[in-house]
Amino acid sequence: MSRKLSYEHIDKLIDECARQSNRFFTDGVSEDESCFELFRRAIVHRNQVAWEAIYNQYHKLVRYWIQHCSSAYFTHEDDIQSLVNATFAKFWHSIPPEKFDNFKSLRALLGYLKLCAGSATTDRIRRQKYQTLLTDLEEVRTLPSDDDIEQSSLDKAAREQFWAYIQTQLKDEDEWFVIYHTFVLGWKPRDIQKEFPQRFPDVKDVYRVKRNVLDRLRRSEGMRRWME
Amino acid sequence: MTCSFLDTLSDVIFDRLTSGEIPDDVRHHIQQCETCRQEVEALRSFTALAARYLYRVTCPSPDTLALFAHMPTQFSEEEQTRIREHLETCVECHSEYEMLVEMMGLPLTLPPAVSIGETLRTIVARLRPPSASHNTSTAPMALRGATLLPEGLVYETEDVLIVLDLERESVATFSLSGFLSSKDGNEVAFEGVKVHLRKNGSVLQTAVVDEFDTFVFSNVPPGTYHLEIDCADARILIETVEVA
Ligand SMILES: [Zn+2]
Ligand SMILES: [Zn+2]
Numbered sequence: 317m318s319r320k321l322s323y324e325h326i327d328k329l330i331d332e333c334a335r336q337s338n339r340f341f342t343d344g345v346s347e348d349e350s351c352f353e354l355f356r357r358a359i360v361h362r363n364q365v366a367w368e369a370i371y372n373q374y375h376k377l378v379r380y381w382i383q384h385c386s387s388a389y390f391t392h393e394d395d396i397q398s399l400v401n402a403t404f405a406k407f408w409h410s411i412p413p414e415k416f417d418n419f420k421s422l423r424a425l426l427g428y429l430k431l432c433a434g435s436a437t438t439d440r441i442r443r444q445k446y447q448t449l450l451t452d453l454e455e456v457r458t459l460p461s462d463d464d465i466e467q468s469s470l471d472k473a474a475r476e477q478f479w480a481y482i483q484t485q486l487k488d489e490d491e492w493f494v495i496y497h498t499f500v501l502g503w504k505p506r507d508i509q510k511e512f513p514q515r516f517p518d519v520k521d522v523y524r525v526k527r528n529v530l531d532r533l534r535r536s537e538g539m540r541r542w543m544e
Numbered sequence: 545m546t547c548s549f550l551d552t553l554s555d556v557i558f559d560r561l562t563s564g565e566i567p568d569d570v571r572h573h574i575q576q577c578e579t580c581r582q583e584v585e586a587l588r589s590f591t592a593l594a595a596r597y598l599y600r601v602t603c604p605s606p607d608t609l610a611l612f613a614h615m616p617t618q619f620s621e622e623e624q625t626r627i628r629e630h631l632e633t634c635v636e637c638h639s640e641y642e643m644l645v646e647m648m649g650l651p652l653t654l655p656p657a658v659s660i661g662e663t664l665r666t667i668v669a670r671l672r673p674p675s676a677s678h679n680t681s682t683a684p685m686a687l688r689g690a691t692l693l694p695e696g697l698v699y700e701t702e703d704v705l706i707v708l709d710l711e712r713e714s715v716a717t718f719s720l721s722g723f724l725s726s727k728d729g730n731e732v733a734f735e736g737v738k739v740h741l742r743k744n745g746s747v748l749q750t751a752v753v754d755e756f757d758t759f760v761f762s763n764v765p766p767g768t769y770h771l772e773i774d775c776a777d778a779r780i781l782i783e784t785v786e787v788a
Contacts (some may be wrong), residue, residue, distance in 0.1 A: 334670060337653075338702060372671070376783065379655055385647040393768065426652040431610050434644045438606035441640060446599050450592075470597060477595040499598035501636050505559065511635070523555035534590040542593060 321353040329354050330369040337373060348422035355425050357407075359416045371404055372427065378403050381433045389441050401434040403429065449502040478542060485533055490515060494525045547579040562591045603637050604630065613644035668699060669699035669706055669782045699782050706773070706780070710787060713762065718787050721760040724773070740772040774782055 321329070332350035351373065357427040359367035378400050382390075390396055407429050411419075419425050479500070486492050493515060497503040503511075516522050533539055550558065553570065560566050561584050564576075574580050604612065604627055611618055612627050619627065631638050654668070700708040707723045722739065726732040737753040741761050748769075751759040764787050771782040 318768070335702070338667070338670075377652070380654055381647050381650050384650060385643050388643075423652060427614075430648065430650070431614050434610035434613065434647045435606045437647070438609055438640045438644065441643075442600055442606065442636075445612075446595075449599065450596055475597050475601045476606070479601045482594070498599055499594045500603075501634070502595070502599055520555060523559050527555045527558050530590065531589060533594075534586050539590070541596070543589065 321349055323355075324350075324353065326357070326363070326365055326369075328358075329366075330373075333369070333373055335487050352422045352425070355419075355422070356416060358415045359411050362413070367408070374426070375400055375404070377426075378429065378433050381430055381438055382437055386437050386441070389444070391436075395440075399433075399436055399440055402440070406436050430465040441458060445502055450528075469493075481538060481542075482533065485536060485538070486529065490525050491535040495529055547577050548579050549573055549577065550583055562588055565654065570720050591678075600636070602630070603634060606640075609637060609641055610644050610648075613641055614648045667701045667778050667780050668702050669704070671697075671699055700727065701778075701780055704775070704780060706782065708782075717765055718765045719760060719762045720764050720769075720785070720787060721758060722771070723759045724759075734775075735777075737772045740774070742770040742772060743767060 329350045333354050336348070336350060346359050354366045354369055354373075357363040358370055379396060382403070383396055386399070390399065408433065411428075419428065481497065483492070486495060493512060494508060497508045497511070498505075504525065505520050508522050509516045509519040516525075550561075557567065557570060559712075561570075603609075608627070612624075616624055616627075631641055642706075643673055697708040697710070699708065703726055705725050705727050707725075709721045711719050711721070713719050720741070724734040724737070734753045734757045735755050739751045739753065739759045739761075740747045741749045741751070741764070749761050749764075751761055753759045767788045769785045769787060771785055773780040773782075
């Protein structure tokens with residue numbers, strides 16, 4: 317990055333970044349310096365004007381990434397817009413000023429922005445399915461916040477312990493399959509039967525196994541400490 | 545006190561105890577019988593607890609999966625093997641991963657928009673940021689009165705300024721009008737230029753720019769549209785026009 321740009325007036329940078337981005341769009345070449353400098357000011361100086369300019373300059377690009385790949389999951393304008401916002405929020409929160417030096421070029425920054433778009437989209441897909449699962453259990457709650465990647469306030473270690481315990485209570489593979497797909501993946505008995513017709517020729521087989529396990533687990537002594 | 549009522553239920557009905565659709569006679573019994581009511585309560589809190597603790601507990605986090613799709617070499621050999629093995633067995637992660645691989649393969653610039661097979665170059669008009677609209681002394685603001693124009697509706701390309709104006713015609717329709725001018729202040733004739741109003745790729749209406757460099761679409765229902773302006777040397781695209 318050339319030194320002189322660090323003294324440039326922000327309005328000039330914004331115009332220049334837009335102009336260069338347009339050039340890239342039309343002739344496939346551009347000078348990245350002004351856009352890179354905008355990112356630097358936004359992240360290192362936490363400069364709000366620079367940050368807004370970055371949003372204005374790149375939100376369509378982010379929307380294009382998301383829309384292009386997630387149409388199977390999200391079609392509503394509100395969902396897409398909220399994913400675009402989540403992407404920028406994630407980007408902003410995950411690069412503290414002292415980390416900016418890890419990025420050597422505009423390409424690297426935009427690559428990371430895309431990574432944030434991918435992660436935010438995946439997170440949203442999971443939370444949406446989790447929400448459906450809770451609704452089915454009559455446990456309707458509000459969607460966990462965007463920061464809450466693990467979809468609940470439970471920490472990862474506690475969840476892993478719980479899963480380890482549950483697995484000790486399962487008697488055979490059939491039980492493991494039913495419980496894993498029911499609770500870990502959030503599937504319905506019918507989906508489980510369809511995916512494993514050899515193992516479960518009838519959906520009633522899934523219901524039977526599930527009932528046996530639930531009956532055992534809810535009565536088990538070891539469950540007490542989680543049930544409180 | 546014991547009650548064996550729950551044991552008499554079929555597996556399917558038993559499963560419904562944890563969801564909303566419980567048959568009336570079962571519901572009736574549960575409401576009457578304290579023992580069964582407690583049993584069902586316990587069953588429900590267990591399933592809710594299990595869902596909360598276990599949902600995707602064995603899956604790589606969204607961050608991990610995205611990074612793996614982007615740059616697997618960021619992970620140790622051992623971690624890579626672990627994630628790959630998980631992807632082979634977990635249908636949910638597998639489809640997320642495929643989505644991510646596709647996204648990570650997309651370019652870092654917007655692709656040329658809506659190409660209809662003509663050789664005209666396409667320029668995307670940007671929404672002019674509010675701060676920049678103030679120091680503009682070009683015709684449209686003056687002509688129409690800056691106070692009447694919402695700032696967000698000024699678009700620009702390198703050479704052209706486009707001002708869009710939306711007015712409600714009836715309960716269900718709007719008129720969308722536009723004004724074109726060249727940014728360097730030179731007299732450029734836009735008269736006769738065609739403007740297309742598109743939605744989902746198809747042209748809904750075409751208007752012709754008049755001698756005052758304006759165009760208008762009437763009877764536009766609320767929705768999201770694209771505008772295409774066929775200038776002599778380029779097609780100008782406004783990717784998103786919200787009519788609401
Ligand atoms: Zn009873
Ligand atoms: Zn998984």
